[in-house]
Amino acid sequence: xxxxxxxxxxxxxxxxxxxNYYSKDGDPDQSEWLGKGAEAAGLRPAGKDGVTVQxxxxxxxxxNELQAGRMPDGTTVKDPDKRTPGWDLxxxxxxxxxxxxxxxxxxxxxxxxxQASAAAAQYLERHAGTRVKVDGKAVHKHxxxxxxxxxxxxxxxxKDPALHDHLYVHNATYDASTGKWRAVDSTQxxxxxxxxxxxxxxxxxxxxxxxxxxxxxxxxxxNFEIEGVPEQLIDRFSKRKAEIDxxxxxxxxxxxxxARERAALxxxxxxxxxxxxxxxxxxxxxxxGKELSLIDRLRDAAVRGAHLGRLAGRNDTLGEGRGVVExxxxxxxxxxxxxxxxxxxxxxxxQYAIAHVxxxxxxxxxxxxxxxxxxxxxxxxxxxxxxxxxxxxxxxxGSLIRTGxxxxxxxxxxxxxxxxxxxxxxxxxxxxxxSLSKAATDQEARISLSDDQGKAxxxxxxxxxxxxxxxxxxxxxxxxxxSKIRDALERSDPDAKVLALAPMHKQVADFRxxxxxxxxxxxxxxxxxRSVLNASSDKKPDQDLSKTLVVVDEAGMNxxxxxxxxxxxxxxxxxxxxxxxxxxxxKSSPAQGAPFAAMLKANIPKAEMRDIRRQKTPTFxxxxxxxxxxxxxxxxxxxxxxxxxxxxxxxxxxxxxHWRSLSPDQRQDALIVSTTLERRDRLxxxxxxxxxxxxxxSPEERLSAKAYEASTLISKRLTKAQLNTGNGxxxxxQLLFHxxxxxxxxxxxxxxxxxxxxxxxxxxTLAKSDxxxxxxxxxxxxxxxxxxxxxxxxxxxxREGEKLAWSKSDRQSGIRxxxxxxxxxxxxxxxxxRDEQGRLQTLERTNPILQHVNYAYSRTSFASQGATKDVVIxxxxxxDRLSGDQAHSYVAMSRVGGKDKAAEHFAIFTEDKKQLMxxxxxxxxxxxxxxxxxxxxxxGRDSVKNPLDxxxxxxxxxxxxxxxxxxxxxxxxxxxxxxxxxxxxxxxx
Numbered sequence: 001x002x003x004x005x006x007x008x009x010x011x012x013x014x015x016x017x018x019x020n021y022y023s024k025d026g027d028p029d030q031s032e033w034l035g036k037g038a039e040a041a042g043l044r045p046a047g048k049d050g051v052t053v054q055x056x057x058x059x060x061x062x063x064n065e066l067q068a069g070r071m072p073d074g075t076t077v078k079d080p081d082k083r084t085p086g087w088d089l090x091x092x093x094x095x096x097x098x099x100x101x102x103x104x105x106x107x108x109x110x111x112x113x114x115q116a117s118a119a120a121a122q123y124l125e126r127h128a129g130t131r132v133k134v135d136g137k138a139v140h141k142h143x144x145x146x147x148x149x150x151x152x153x154x155x156x157x158x159k160d161p162a163l164h165d166h167l168y169v170h171n172a173t174y175d176a177s178t179g180k181w182r183a184v185d186s187t188q189x190x191x192x193x194x195x196x197x198x199x200x201x202x203x204x205x206x207x208x209x210x211x212x213x214x215x216x217x218x219x220x221x222x223n224f225e226i227e228g229v230p231e232q233l234i235d236r237f238s239k240r241k242a243e244i245d246x247x248x249x250x251x252x253x254x255x256x257x258x259a260r261e262r263a264a265l266x267x268x269x270x271x272x273x274x275x276x277x278x279x280x281x282x283x284x285x286x287x288x289g290k291e292l293s294l295i296d297r298l299r300d301a302a303v304r305g306a307h308l309g310r311l312a313g314r315n316d317t318l319g320e321g322r323g324v325v326e327x328x329x330x331x332x333x334x335x336x337x338x339x340x341x342x343x344x345x346x347x348x349x350x351q352y353a354i355a356h357v358x359x360x361x362x363x364x365x366x367x368x369x370x371x372x373x374x375x376x377x378x379x380x381x382x383x384x385x386x387x388x389x390x391x392x393x394x395x396x397x398g399s400l401i402r403t404g405x406x407x408x409x410x411x412x413x414x415x416x417x418x419x420x421x422x423x424x425x426x427x428x429x430x431x432x433x434x435s436l437s438k439a440a441t442d443q444e445a446r447i448s449l450s451d452d453q454g455k456a457x458x459x460x461x462x463x464x465x466x467x468x469x470x471x472x473x474x475x476x477x478x479x480x481x482x483s484k485i486r487d488a489l490e491r492s493d494p495d496a497k498v499l500a501l502a503p504m505h506k507q508v509a510d511f512r513x514x515x516x517x518x519x520x521x522x523x524x525x526x527x528x529x530r531s532v533l534n535a536s537s538d539k540k541p542d543q544d545l546s547k548t549l550v551v552v553d554e555a556g557m558n559x560x561x562x563x564x565x566x567x568x569x570x571x572x573x574x575x576x577x578x579x580x581x582x583x584x585x586x587k588s589s590p591a592q593g594a595p596f597a598a599m600l601k602a603n604i605p606k607a608e609m610r611d612i613r614r615q616k617t618p619t620f621x622x623x624x625x626x627x628x629x630x631x632x633x634x635x636x637x638x639x640x641x642x643x644x645x646x647x648x649x650x651x652x653x654x655x656x657x658h659w660r661s662l663s664p665d666q667r668q669d670a671l672i673v674s675t676t677l678e679r680r681d682r683l684x685x686x687x688x689x690x691x692x693x694x695x696x697x698s699p700e701e702r703l704s705a706k707a708y709e710a711s712t713l714i715s716k717r718l719t720k721a722q723l724n725t726g727n728g729x730x731x732x733x734q735l736l737f738h739x740x741x742x743x744x745x746x747x748x749x750x751x752x753x754x755x756x757x758x759x760x761x762x763x764x765t766l767a768k769s770d771x772x773x774x775x776x777x778x779x780x781x782x783x784x785x786x787x788x789x790x791x792x793x794x795x796x797x798x799r800e801g802e803k804l805a806w807s808k809s810d811r812q813s814g815i816r817x818x819x820x821x822x823x824x825x826x827x828x829x830x831x832x833x834r835d836e837q838g839r840l841q842t843l844e845r846t847n848p849i850l851q852h853v854n855y856a857y858s859r860t861s862f863a864s865q866g867a868t869k870d871v872v873i874x875x876x877x878x879x880d881r882l883s884g885d886q887a888h889s890y891v892a893m894s895r896v897g898g899k900d901k902a903a904e905h906f907a908i909f910t911e912d913k914k915q916l917m918x919x920x921x922x923x924x925x926x927x928x929x930x931x932x933x934x935x936x937x938x939x940g941r942d943s944v945k946n947p948l949d950x951x952x953x954x955x956x957x958x959x960x961x962x963x964x965x966x967x968x969x970x971x972x973x974x975x976x977x978x979x980x981x982x983x984x985x986x987x988x989x
Contacts, residue, residue: 002197037147112207212302434576442488474894475614505816555582560593
């Protein structure tokens, strides 16, 4: 695997030399310069076609000078964001590879490892660039070169064999267009790092197999071990990992990267003096004990196998041994070559990667594709170069499209561009025959509206177009505006009506209960009108919506797929007017696309509501406005002491302790917002523990001692590509089918257990509830739909008084995903629940819908969107995947809103406020719109700019130096390349 850490200033050449590899008598050639940047600096001479003719070792003085930004040519690299010396990427071989290379003494594996780490470095360099100012804005500029110092080490701090390379990327890249050295744009390193890690593992696996070894099946990260190396030996030589695991287990944050990093620091011994290479090896061989002869035999067999494999390619020289080679060795060698060189396999794997990535992204990176391709079952067996070659072929064919001219630029597909063009063109061209001029001039409705609301009212009702867009910051009175639009319509035309659509059930319920409107979820509306959507163009629908104004609330959460279906339906059903109402700075759809953001760039009537009224506390209101206008770092500064730094203390513990300090009424209705599902689960567990065991809580808050164990299902959130090919599934998974498969006796609603997967036959063995088994063949990438959803099973305890959230809807029971219930009582056969409106419902405990619940004491920002509470507590780790996503903090800051200042309470808990502010300043998150990313002329001039930066003519504030982002250059921050794993569309969070 490949780890990455920002150098805080302590990683000198002496550090790497002292940490030694081939140690005291070590081989000096085990350090060397890599990269085209090293060639440009004169540190790495190149021969014909860039092939190095001499491997240059590292001069420690030069290394340290480079860290200070002083180049060999006498120039100095200036880094505008305070001097970062560089980044340390550590390529660590699997423990069995280390054992065979260093204990069994197979030097070929050291070479195999170094070749693999060089391949990873080369891929990183492919994405290298700097940042330059263009029209006053910092933009990425591709350079394609890095200056990398590589040190090969062989020992862990626990003195175990641990083959690893330090690839130290100096903060300098050569800009050939200006002839100057510039600071590296680290966002691209973080973006490419995961793909580089997969490339390292895939390249190493290929090299290990070529050396004559068999390897285990790779996991989803590409990790493997050499078959035949005893597991007890691997454990014996993994003392460092055991130390870290033990320390992590003591923390309240056992699943986080930051916890592992801190555990590594706390358990790190001081470096000891170097040991002679041979002395180390002899000590390791002695420690191997009775397993030593086994690994020696394994080494010898691998050497013989590799030798015979080479002879298989020239069997005319074998004489009498030719028959054995032809019968046994040649087929094996052929399989090895086919597994790693199969171009057809690479092509199919890339198709899978594109389908997988584009389900959730309209604009993505090449690194996303490489990561997904090598994560696919069997994908890691391909030569990584074959994947990159297939990507280049897709560029040439036009199915993959770069939104810029370099590999690190955003990519999209021809199909995504076509879909987005259809959406925006339809919105721009569809007109309406319904005149709303009378309603638009309704003074009775307008008299109570603010200036912003009045302008939005006018945009919603004036003109002859079908579509209008209203951007409303959180807390600006969007619901009140809709009520006034409805009143004006009803007074102007008795046949007029308003239909409100929203993405989530909670939002639909609010519209229905507060305004008495006809409502539906967007997904429900589409499903109910599927026949209209699929009907021929000349067939008229049963419903006449020519005098209906449709409000699509939270339009920023619409995906491309939903938007395309809606514009088709609205056209076929003759909808009189459509008002897209939302805030593109809040959480967007977990699925592909940002059509609302693209709509705001098009020439479609639009208005903006900026007058925030929800917060009564001036500080909270100011912070919410700053977050709404893209200045989240400034908002954190405005909040002052309301942002609490916990240092080394676990965030969840600090947040729960704060919650316990509140009054019973405050605790009862507090909204606790978390960045990640893992933090949410830990917060749920800790609050629940307090409700069971804390005597300081009031009796009304305490949970009953009466409890029962319930089996629940947790969605695996797999993409359609994964579900239809079996990738991401594992034995024991629960598959809930949503269609009949009569051929194998499966009915809609059946729940089966996955027993095993036959990847060659592309089928799975499933167990029914009665114990019988069936074979299920995966539908494949070409299938337009899926047959099932995948879950893992989890046992939870449920007590009377428990607060639960539904993770799945059930129309028959009237249950809606995302809504909450409390447990009133239960017996051996039934459970009685109270919903958010106070209604009681009794269900049999065997009802399958009861598997779809989770604790609801904490919610993610996605699930919190649309809520308003007196008390809000947010938990945001600096290193969390979504902590740099400004939408998370904006949602958290904008949820607080009480009847007066005294009722409002807000707090954010993070490890370090300054680090969190820095992370927001460094973010770069382009809108997930292919049209915007590619500056498509359909949107108008300069559409590549963020639709929120003031360029759209409707008065958005410019975010200044705060750039939305997915990657952070801060130490230890998890890159958000795996938005592939971001919250899915089920609203259970």
